[in-house]
Amino acid sequence: MPFAVGILVNPVAGMGGSVGLKGSDGAETLRCARERGAVPHAAEKMARALAAALPGADARFLTAGGPMGEEVLTACGLPYKAVYSPAGETTGEDTVRAVRAMRDSGAELIVFAGGDGTARDVCAALGDEEMPVLGVPAGVKIHSAVYAVTPERAGQLLSRIVLGEARETAEAEVMDIDEDAFRAGRVSARLYGYLRVPLDRTRMQNRKSGGSSSDARDVSAIGTWLAHEMKPGRLYLIGAGTTTRAVMEALGLRGTLLGVDAVKDGRLIAADCTERDLLRLIEPGNTSAVLSVIGGQGHILGRGSQQFSPAVLRALGPKNLIVAAAPAKLDALFPSPLRVDTGDPQLDAELCGYIPVVTGWAASRMARVER
Amino acid sequence: MDTIAQNRDTRLDRFHQASWNEPVIYELSKPGERGVLVPQLPSETAAAAGEFGELPSGMVRAQAPDLPEIGQPQLARHYNHLSQENLGVDSNIDIGQGTCTMKYSPKVNDRLASCPKLADMHPYQPDCTAQGILEIIWRLGGLFKEISGLDHFSIQPGGGAHGILAMASVVRAYWADKGESDRDTIVTTFFSHPADAACPIVKGYKAIVLPPDAEGLPDLEAFKAALKTGRIAAIFMTNPEDTGIFNRRIAEFTRLAHEAGALCCYDQANANGLLGITRAAEADFDMSFFNLHKTFSSPHGCGGPAVGLVACRSALRAYMPAPLVEHDEKRGYYLDFDLPKSCGKVKSFWGVAPVAVRAYAWIMSLGADGLKTASETAILNNAYCMKKILAIPGASICFPEHQPRVEQARYSWEGLKKDTGFGTADVQRRIADFGTHYWSSHEPWVIPEPFTIEPSESYSKADLDAYCAVLAQIACECREQPELIKGAPHNSTVHHISHDYFDDPAKWALSWRNYRQKYDGYFQPKKK
Numbered sequence A: 001m002p003f004a005v006g007i008l009v010n011p012v013a014g015m016g017g018s019v020g021l022k023g024s025d026g027a028e029t030l031r032c033a034r035e036r037g038a039v040p041h042a043a044e045k046m047a048r049a050l051a052a053a054l055p056g057a058d059a060r061f062l063t064a065g066g067p068m069g070e071e072v073l074t075a076c077g078l079p080y081k082a083v084y085s086p087a088g089e090t091t092g093e094d095t096v097r098a099v100r101a102m103r104d105s106g107a108e109l110i111v112f113a114g115g116d117g118t119a120r121d122v123c124a125a126l127g128d129e130e131m132p133v134l135g136v137p138a139g140v141k142i143h144s145a146v147y148a149v150t151p152e153r154a155g156q157l158l159s160r161i162v163l164g165e166a167r168e169t170a171e172a173e174v175m176d177i178d179e180d181a182f183r184a185g186r187v188s189a190r191l192y193g194y195l196r197v198p199l200d201r202t203r204m205q206n207r208k209s210g211g212s213s214s215d216a217r218d219v220s221a222i223g224t225w226l227a228h229e230m231k232p233g234r235l236y237l238i239g240a241g242t243t244t245r246a247v248m249e250a251l252g253l254r255g256t257l258l259g260v261d262a263v264k265d266g267r268l269i270a271a272d273c274t275e276r277d278l279l280r281l282i283e284p285g286n287t288s289a290v291l292s293v294i295g296g297q298g299h300i301l302g303r304g305s306q307q308f309s310p311a312v313l314r315a316l317g318p319k320n321l322i323v324a325a326a327p328a329k330l331d332a333l334f335p336s337p338l339r340v341d342t343g344d345p346q347l348d349a350e351l352c353g354y355i356p357v358v359t360g361w362a363a364s365r366m367a368r369v370e371r
Numbered sequence B: 001m002d003t004i005a006q007n008r009d010t011r012l013d014r015f016h017q018a019s020w021n022e023p024v025i026y027e028l029s030k031p032g033e034r035g036v037l038v039p040q041l042p043s044e045t046a047a048a049a050g051e052f053g054e055l056p057s058g059m060v061r062a063q064a065p066d067l068p069e070i071g072q073p074q075l076a077r078h079y080n081h082l083s084q085e086n087l088g089v090d091s092n093i094d095i096g097q098g099t100c101t102m103k104y105s106p107k108v109n110d111r112l113a114s115c116p117k118l119a120d121m122h123p124y125q126p127d128c129t130a131q132g133i134l135e136i137i138w139r140l141g142g143l144f145k146e147i148s149g150l151d152h153f154s155i156q157p158g159g160g161a162h163g164i165l166a167m168a169s170v171v172r173a174y175w176a177d178k179g180e181s182d183r184d185t186i187v188t189t190f191f192s193h194p195a196d197a198a199c200p201i202v203k204g205y206k207a208i209v210l211p212p213d214a215e216g217l218p219d220l221e222a223f224k225a226a227l228k229t230g231r232i233a234a235i236f237m238t239n240p241e242d243t244g245i246f247n248r249r250i251a252e253f254t255r256l257a258h259e260a261g262a263l264c265c266y267d268q269a270n271a272n273g274l275l276g277i278t279r280a281a282e283a284d285f286d287m288s289f290f291n292l293h294k295t296f297s298s299p300h301g302c303g304g305p306a307v308g309l310v311a312c313r314s315a316l317r318a319y320m321p322a323p324l325v326e327h328d329e330k331r332g333y334y335l336d337f338d339l340p341k342s343c344g345k346v347k348s349f350w351g352v353a354p355v356a357v358r359a360y361a362w363i364m365s366l367g368a369d370g371l372k373t374a375s376e377t378a379i380l381n382n383a384y385c386m387k388k389i390l391a392i393p394g395a396s397i398c399f400p401e402h403q404p405r406v407e408q409a410r411y412s413w414e415g416l417k418k419d420t421g422f423g424t425a426d427v428q429r430r431i432a433d434f435g436t437h438y439w440s441s442h443e444p445w446v447i448p449e450p451f452t453i454e455p456s457e458s459y460s461k462a463d464l465d466a467y468c469a470v471l472a473q474i475a476c477e478c479r480e481q482p483e484l485i486k487g488a489p490h491n492s493t494v495h496h497i498s499h500d501y502f503d504d505p506a507k508w509a510l511s512w513r514n515y516r517q518k519y520d521g522y523f524q525p526k527k528k
Helices: A027-035 A042-052 A070-076 A092-104 A116-126 A151-162 A179-183 A215-229 A242-250 A275-281 A310-316 A327-333 A345-351 B002-006 B043-053 B072-084 B107-113 B131-148 B160-177 B195-202 B220-227 B250-259 B314-319 B353-389 B414-420 B424-434 B461-480 B482-487 B512-518
Strands: A003-009 A059-064 A080-084 A109-114 A133-137 A169-177 A189-198 A235-238 A261-264 A267-270 A287-292 A299-301 A321-324 A338-340 A353-360 A363-370 B152-154 B185-189 B206-210 B232-238 B263-268 B287-291 B308-312 B324-328 B332-336 B409-412 B450-453 B519-521
Touching: A003 A042, A003 A070, A003 A092, A003 A151, A042 A070, A042 A109, A042 A133, A042 A151, A059 A070, A059 A092, A070 A080, A080 A092, A092 A109, A092 A116, A109 A116, A109 A151, A116 A133, A116 A169, A116 A189, A133 A151, A133 A189, A215 A242, A215 A321, A215 A327, A215 A353, A235 A242, A235 A275, A242 A287, A242 A321, A261 A275, A267 A275, A275 A310, A287 A299, A287 A310, A310 A345, A327 A353, A327 A363, A353 B220, A363 B220, B107 B353, B131 B152, B131 B287, B131 B308, B131 B324, B131 B332, B131 B353, B152 B314, B152 B324, B160 B195, B160 B232, B160 B263, B160 B287, B160 B308, B160 B314, B185 B195, B185 B220, B195 B206, B195 B232, B206 B220, B220 B250, B232 B250, B250 B263, B308 B314, B353 B409, B353 B450, B353 B461, B414 B461, B424 B450, B424 B461, B424 B482, B461 B482, B512 B519
Parallel strands: A003 A059, A003 A109, A059 A080, A109 A133, A235 A287, A287 A321, A299 A338, A321 A353, A338 A363, A363 B206, B185 B206, B185 B232, B232 B263, B263 B287
Antiparallel strands: A169 A189, A235 A261, A261 A267, A353 A363, B152 B308, B287 B308, B324 B332, B409 B450
């Protein structure tokens, strides 16, 4: 049976960008974009990706009707089966329904063209499911780590997946900014969840050492090490993300994926803390925070964990921040630095410099932090 | 390959490797077949010996071991077929295995190492009956005194990573003796061998890895910050690193490390560009190790047996693995076990003697000037290959701001990937069709589409031309014949295989028993 690939195009993705709207979320923005003369580009990006998937890939395609995939597959001359039909103007709800229909029809991978808003809808459709997805960048905002660098790279990766050369996956961040705030000139990104993406091993081809590095094993080793290193009587604030979740797993605790949990002596003190909770909990000099790195952007503060406000960070003290990230995540960032964006320029300046980042059992790397 | 060099327009793809399609030896097994019929005791001898003619019942297996049963001619064929389906330093221009210092091992040295006077010795012979080999080991140490500038030597470690483990063991014994066991952290660099972090971690240390700066040198500011993160026991560094870049600030690193109280350990697994040019002692290292199976021409032996010779300053002699080989007028050459502060043994017995003999013979045959010429030739060969490879469209060198390289260089096919979609894994598969191979890199994977070429002094200009022509040909095929690249290798023993089986511990099988545990039949995984 050929490998089943779901093809999904968000036809309106990216329309706001060309006319200066910094996003395309919401019917009103879209109407405004059309008035300013915006034309859809997402289908063209998907076509570029499919063209770059080298011929001969043994795949069958599932898609959604009309502009959501059917048209581009027809234009590319690829046979397909439409498993969902949108009614009229497409919305985020159509993305959710189309993804679920492809999953129910046996898709083994969903390739979608869109932006951060589309990634959020795909994430909402799949929840915690293991279904891998691959993003073709077509949106105005691409903060999520679920997108290939270019449509062509997505196509090349797709063909390698179909050929069975790249079946390993890792969880990647779905990020989005508040578009209203962005249009008003403020950047305020949030972590909305995780999608499972194929690991692009273009930078890690060899197997001289006999084994192969696995993101999941590396993250698990980080969790085990940090749990092992915890000191009795000390309070640990475990930040958001899959890397830090591994610490909770190593402790046998149920953590909050997108929130901050407080742990002491192996016990959960408070879950999903607010900034106010953290200020109340922090014991000066006896509290550490465990943070991770947002893939693709390198932020350790200011994206994803707004609870770690400047007030919280000052109460903690910069010396008490423990940063952890799997080697593959840091390799992908190389040579870019890690970044902080707390909203307090003076605090950001204090946090800049070189810090050790925990990368595995007893292992860390020095990394440069910049604003 | 030599004929390729002479006539490469027509001969490039004429190679075809043997592909015997032979089952694994367990499947060739036939119950009752034997390669050797072991003679039984003559009846009168057996009668005279009585119960002493038989093995004690406690030593006899109740069940025969699960070994293949096969006749001698079939066995000989089996091994010959395997050897034809293999690739080695004596069957190709082996310059693609960068960082490993593949060089020719003169056959005469094998004869010395396998002569009965050495091969038939037993490690439990008294020192007084082993004066010859002990003298060779002791003299080998004397040569390394010149090569490294350090004072004492052990050939006990059985390989390169084992040499690092031995140095980490000495570091641990040293700080335990000084009452500073709270020094719990070591520092290494991105492009040192990953074992420079891994082995100290095995010894209970935390390891901090330094990134390179824009020029590709270990980041000095990051190093200063790392020294402040905790109590540093030692630094473990390669120089030149796997990129081929020599850290010209190395004396600054060892100075800062010493100021922080740390010991300085040098990974000279590959010293092939430095012989007679620069030494561990002048860079102010306290310890170093050398792979006798790389720079010093003994074969790698597919993972051993080998020697990672450890050298140290006098101040660290007390902590070295015991015993050390020593000499005095009265006792002659002897094994000195009187090292009460020693880190202990790091391996059974005293070191792999044939490897020490080959290295000794190689060094003595070249002499001091010859060693320097070997290194200079390796550097020249590398510079020549760089020129040829960087002329291939799509190839580039990592850290181009730092052009000079020593004995090897790490390149990138990033441009080729951008143009054609084919990268280093594709080139690696296709190169098997030309009867040779190359290696990409090990972690950290920060150089896109990497490959690492190290043309040691063994190879002629014609060899280097032939190898570089193969790379150029493949890069050209990536642009003009994508189908050819996609299906490669075509002329090798095995063809393009799914990586799924290497990435999944539930699927890979390293032995027949392992295979049977995991599989019902060919490529039908029992469990995910």
